[in-house]
Amino acid sequence: MPGLRVLVGAALLACVLVAAGGARADGDPASDTLVVQNVFLPYEAPSHAAAAELAQDVAAVYAAGERVKVALVATRIDLGAIPSLFGKPSQYAAFLGKELAEFYVGPLLIVMPSGYGIYDGGRSTAAEQAVLARLAAPGSATLASSAANAVGQLLHAGALRSKDILHPYVLALLARAGGGTLTVQYYLADDSGKASATLTVERAGHAVLAVRVPERATSLTRPETQKLTLPHGLPLDGARVCIAATDPSGNRATSCRKIGG
Secondary structure, three states: OHHHHHHHHHHHHHOOOOOHHHHOOOOOHHHHHHHHOOEEOOOOOOOHHHHHHHHHHHHHHHHOOOOOEEEEOOOHHHHOOOHHHOOOHHHHHHHHHHHHOOOOOOOEEEEEOOEEEEEOOOOOOHHHHHHHOOOOOOOOOOHHHHHHHHHHHHHHOOOOOOOOOOOOEEEEEEEEEEOOEEEEEEEEEOOOOEEEEEEEEEEOOEEEEEEEEEEEEOOOOOOEEEEEEOOOOOOOOOOEEEEEEEOOOOOEEEEEEEOOO
């Protein structure tokens, strides 16, 4: 439902994309945090070294062209309004995966003291479960380091291969011309962490200018700004600019805005 994505995205942007601390007041804190980050840390955060190790291992997954998001749940507090799922990592993985489905459909790893849960948009997770079944239960004291080890083991085993079916999120914010330059501002994000874009100026149903922005890291936490040099005398009355985003798997999405609007 693209419309829902726009509404959810607009709400996030209006709130300046809730920080992790503020997210804990929500019914399901991890569902807020994991929209804009790949790791959710518990209320009682692990050591800086352990958190850094986990972040590094998750980054290695994306560098290898795969995807994963990780939620550490140390106590019932970390589940917000659904404490009944504490100790049930597989059930919570499915619950959280459905909550995130508008922005992320891919391997989602839940790490609780009692064990691991994995969810991938309702698709088979047999490969991931085979790896996780060999691991000891994390325990409360080593939650982050256990999660880092699990991520590394999953990547090494090739268990995180998952088809990217979700199109990028793109939202045109501003298109303003002046002094021979067209300034375009937009949000662009993808669950792969990167995307390319083509900015096209359209007038009377025809493209009069197109500029490609190479593939780059993207994030909902900050807007992209591009400045396009306009050909002398190019009429812009009634024109609009469209941002066509493409992720590494070829999924596409477009958002347009009237110039001056």
